[in-house]
Amino acid sequence: MLTISFPAQAFGTNCYVLADGPGEECLVVDPGIGIEETLREVLTQHRLKPAAVLLTHGHVDHVYSVTPVCGGELAAYIHSEDRYRLENPLSGSSLGPQLTGMLEQQFGKQVTWREPERVVEITDSEVVSVAGLDLEVVHAPGHTEGSVMFALAGVPEGVPAEAEVDRTLITGDVLFAGSIGRTDLPGGSSEAMERSLQRVVHPRPDSSLVLPGHGPATTLAREKATNPYLQGLS
Template sequence: MLVVGFPVGQLQANCYVLAPAEGGQCVVVDPGQDAVESVTERLRRHRLTPAAVLLTHGHFDHVFSAADLCRAHDIPAWVHPADAYMLTDPGAALGPQGRQLFDGVEVSVPPDVRELTDGAKLDLAGIRFEVTHAPGHTGGSVMFGAESDEGGRLLLSGDTLFPGAIGRTDLPGGDHERMLETLRNSVLPLEDETVVLPGHGPTTTIGRERAGNPFLQDLVEASTSSGPAVGDSDPSL
């Protein structure tokens, strides 16, 4: 499988282009702020044609270029319905100060928006993606699982899991208890060899995070005792 990841925009959110191989169809994940030029360059370099845009959640740094790419290539965008409102109101989940960033900004919405549901399996561009609803960072956050031709497992975690950290939960729509539930039920059970492609920062693996991420360690320790999980999210992510 071809996996091309690169940061875009002021917040350096990771955008990914995935394809079975060069010279065919691909899927674009999280084309955020100022992503069009970077995505177009990767499409040209690898001779790819996008079949769909997948969105891990609705924050502007992950979705802002989705409409332009969808219109340019006549493709749909997939998002969880709980986060779809951010496509028309990107400042809604950023709080009063964040909303000011979009005063006077004309917002464009993908012409074909489709709903992601928990447990869905999407066959797109020759890749099967498994959708896991992962609320916590936002109410409609999702993670996408996929399997490479070599048998390796990939997890596009969005802003749920980062190397050594988890996504912040202090913005509107965030919920720390739901984040811990997502980590406990949907992240910890994954195999150690699963490669994590996060929404910010470098790649990691589930095994590495299980061993060194303090938020996952807290949950592991809590599962072996009656004490509650502790810890707080990284407010910078």
């Protein structure tokens, strides 16, 4: 599986491009702020054609470039409980005053939003089959109401065998290397996050490669052993 990741210009959000291989259709996951030029370079270098955009949740740092990427033709996939956020993820009620202020300070008040034309609402345990890839939707609320992870068989090309992973879990802002997503923003819930960690995240196979929404990749085995938020769960 061809997997390319690169950070957005703001908040260090990881954007992922997934494909069966060069010259194929691809999926774009979480196109954040200022990723358009880098994405074009990646698509050109590997001769890829976007088939859809997948969103782990509706925060602006993960969805800001979804409309330019979709271009009015491609569909954006998002969990039904976060669908409302695509109406205007820049609003204070969606993002919170602190992050809204940070965004305005960095990019100015000229930041605008246009809702994508085609939106597909996804639900827990649904399998999204696009671009020759099958991704299981894993609903894990807590960071937002509609936060999801995407699980798929196989791992990116180049992952060393000693990593002992045979599947991939794109976790968005549910799980990071050594930490988890914050729960104090509008729509967040520490109680929901705790349930998701215990009932959804921890039961996933240890052999999962974790591709988070921010920061470096990790493995679920490593997180179960070292992440303080997963300690004591069973």
